[in-house]
Amino acid sequence: MKIKSILTIMSFALISAAEAQVNFDQLTYRGTGCPQGTVSSVVSPDGSTLSILFDEFRAEVPQYDGNNDNESLPPGRGRNTARNSATLNHKNCALSFTANIPQGTKAEGLEVSLQARGAVVFDQGIEGTFAAILVGYNGLANSRGKPTVIAQKHWRALSGPLDEEYIAEPVAVVKLNSGCAAQNARSIRFDLKNHIQAQITNADTTKHGIITVDSQDMKGLLKFTLRTKPCGGGRMSPRGR
Numbered sequence: 001m002k003i004k005s006i007l008t009i010m011s012f013a014l015i016s017a018a019e020a021q022v023n024f025d026q027l028t029y030r031g032t033g034c035p036q037g038t039v040s041s042v043v044s045p046d047g048s049t050l051s052i053l054f055d056e057f058r059a060e061v062p063q064y065d066g067n068n069d070n071e072s073l074p075p076g077r078g079r080n081t082a083r084n085s086a087t088l089n090h091k092n093c094a095l096s097f098t099a100n101i102p103q104g105t106k107a108e109g110l111e112v113s114l115q116a117r118g119a120v121v122f123d124q125g126i127e128g129t130f131a132a133i134l135v136g137y138n139g140l141a142n143s144r145g146k147p148t149v150i151a152q153k154h155w156r157a158l159s160g161p162l163d164e165e166y167i168a169e170p171v172a173v174v175k176l177n178s179g180c181a182a183q184n185a186r187s188i189r190f191d192l193k194n195h196i197q198a199q200i201t202n203a204d205t206t207k208h209g210i211i212t213v214d215s216q217d218m219k220g221l222l223k224f225t226l227r228t229k230p231c232g233g234g235r236m237s238p239r240g241r
Contacts, residue, residue, distance in 0.1 A: 022226070026098040026189070032069050033057055033093035033194060057093065059198040060210040061126065062086040087200035095192045098139070101228055107141055107178040107188060110134075111225040113171045114151045118213040120164045122157035126209035128198040129154050132222065134174060139188040141178035148172050150222070157209070158201075180231035190224070 029039050038055040069092040070085075101107055114132060122128065132150040136143035150172050155162060178188060198209045215221045 022102065022228075023100050024097055025100070026096065027052075028096045029093060031092035031094050032067050033091035033196060034095075052095075054093070056212075057091075057194065057196060057214070058210060058212040059089045059091050059128065059196045061089050061198045061200050061208070062205040063089040085203075086205055087203050088197075089199070090195070090197040093194040094135075095194070096189060098187045098189045099226055100187045101140070101178075101181045101226070103181050103183055103186060104231055105228045106180050106231050107176045108227045108229055109176050110137075110174045110190075111171065111227070112148070112150050112174065113223045113225075114168055114221060115215060115223065116151065116168045116213055116221050117215070118166055118211065120155050120162060120166065120209075120211050122155065122162040122198075122209040123207040124157050124160050125202045125204060125207050126162075126198060126200050127154070127156040127158070128209065128211045129195065130197075130211060130213055131193075131195045133193050133195070134172070135191040135193050137174075137176070137188055137190045139178075140181060140185065141176040141188050148174050155211070176226075192222075 041052045064086050068089050070090050131152040134148040151170050
């Protein structure tokens with residue numbers, strides 16, 4: 001039976017001093033975790049919230065069709081030396097979007113919250129991972145240092161089978177301290193990656209495992225709140241909860 005799950009509703013709740021002037025463009029996505037045609041988006045009536053829905057986000061082993069991102073794994077990741085083996089299924093979903101803020105304001109910080117639920121069903125000898133990462137940002141603000149890990153979960157069924165439903169609700173705050181938005185320079189581009197992986201550690205393809213991820217009761221998988229304030233000082237904009 002085909003599993004259709006909403007992976008995410010990504011909400012970008014941005015409220016500026018000028019209200020309704022923040023807008024989004026250049027939304028792109030790629031990877032076997034979100035192939036073209038499987039992602040849809042909806043903008044709220046006031047233009048402040050962008051919701052993104054995925055048809056599915058899952059990893060299942062064994063996998064024989066080669067529809068994965070195994071080759072994107074860095075050296076040393078995973079127990080399999082043959083990365084296109086049926087015993088390893090690694091899927092990526094890379095997302096990018098641009099937030100344009102009103103002229104005369106600056107972005108102080110970005111709050112990222114996760115509201116996810118899912119299921120893991122592994123035979124003995126299978127392990128898996130799910131991760132959501134803010135890779136970086138550039139434009140009026142430029143990222144420094146390591147990417148921000150929003151969520152990361154690991155499962156191992158080493159001593160017996162595993163059947164688990166889970167909920168993840170972490171929150172990460174990223175300081176931006178952007179430059180002042182001018183008429184021809186008002187944007188910040190954000191880049192994110194979601195990873196999901198299942199792996200049979202003992203190369204026994206009679207074993208079966210699956211991980212699924214979707215939003216928690218339609219609250220949205222990822223919610224981004226961009227805090228802005230006038231460049232000349234003054235109070236920061238509301239957080240938009």
